[in-house]
Amino acid sequence: MKKMTCVLVACVLFSALSAWTADDTAKAKEKSTVVLYDDSEKLSYAVGLQVGKSLQTAAIDLKMDAFVKGIEDVMADREPALSDEEMMVVMNAFRQKAMEEMESKQQAEAETNLRDGQAFLAANAAKEGVKTLDSGLQYRVIEEGAGPSPTASDRVKVHYRGTLIDGSQFDSSYDRGEPVVFGVTQVIKGWTEALQLMKKGAKWQLFIPPQLAYGPNGRPGIPPNAVLIFDVELLDINPQQ
Numbered sequence: 171m172k173k174m175t176c177v178l179v180a181c182v183l184f185s186a187l188s189a190w191t192a193d194d195t196a197k198a199k200e201k202s203t204v205v206l207y208d209d210s211e212k213l214s215y216a217v218g219l220q221v222g223k224s225l226q227t228a229a230i231d232l233k234m235d236a237f238v239k240g241i242e243d244v245m246a247d248r249e250p251a252l253s254d255e256e257m258m259v260v261m262n263a264f265r266q267k268a269m270e271e272m273e274s275k276q277q278a279e280a281e282t283n284l285r286d287g288q289a290f291l292a293a294n295a296a297k298e299g300v301k302t303l304d305s306g307l308q309y310r311v312i313e314e315g316a317g318p319s320p321t322a323s324d325r326v327k328v329h330y331r332g333t334l335i336d337g338s339q340f341d342s343s344y345d346r347g348e349p350v351v352f353g354v355t356q357v358i359k360g361w362t363e364a365l366q367l368m369k370k371g372a373k374w375q376l377f378i379p380p381q382l383a384y385g386p387n388g389r390p391g392i393p394p395n396a397v398l399i400f401d402v403e404l405l406d407i408n409p410q411q
Contacts, residue, residue: 230264280386280394287380287397290335294377307360308377312401315372320354320365320407327351327406328365333399340391351409358383360398368404376400 206212225232243250252260295302299310320326329349331342343350354365360378368374380386380395388394 276388276394277386280388283393283395283397284380284386287335287395290397291377291379300377303363305359305363305382306379307363307382308379309364309367310375310377311372312375313371313373315369315404317370318407319367319369320404322355322362322366323353324408325351325353326365326404327409329403329405331401334393335397335399349405358398361400361402364402365404368402370404370407373401373403376402 204215206215240250242248250257291302291306291308294300294308297310300308301310302308327349329343331339331344333339355362357365358378360376360382363382364374364376376399378398378400380397383396383398384392384394386394388396392398
């Protein structure tokens with residue numbers, strides 16, 4: 171029982187310390203009046219700050235008196251007020267509720283993005299130079315290029331910039347100063363389809379619907395059901411490793 175309590179506290183502390191970075195921007199707020207007399211108090215206060223930051227980010231509704239009491243009981247090696255079984259029930263219920271809330275939020279965001287994306291693509295399809303394929307992929311040719319197009323078994327070298335429909339950028343090989351090399355089928359479906367229509371030296375702008383991108387799950391930096399816009403420059407076909 172004591173062992174489980176210690177493990178849970180240790181996990182919270184480790185998570186907090188791992189999540190903290192020195193780049194956190196301080197906001198204007200009331201300054202603490204605590205006085206720290208020695209290194210031990212400073213360390214204790216620093217750990218408390220990081221635990222607080224982690225819990226604040228997690229938006230957990232904590233009752234501070236009970237929270238502090240739990241830490242005190244561990245540090246004093248007292249018998250916990252909750253058994254291992256009771257603690258697991260509480261923690262599992264919390265995780266379940268948090269997961270349900272996250273899934274509900276993601277679903278609502280996905281529905282909004284799908285609606286906004288469909289409206290964007292419908293308006294975009296009517297713009298001069300934009301072509302729409304049966305798959306739903308849209309593209310606009312900026313430069314044609316010349317020669318054969320890549321096949322599904324080819325590797326290509328490209329430069330690209332990716333943005334959302336609100337103009338926010340989520341990735342760019344141009345910013346990194348180095349093009350990328352990959353197999354034609356090793357990317358999202360919208361890219362695979364477009365690359366096999368492009369020629370070496372071509373520059374296209376792609377408008378990729380979510381079913382040809384990352385769909386309702388999205389990925390870090392890309393919301394669920396997001397329409398993706400890419401500026402793509404096909405530099406070479408079958409480049410050396």
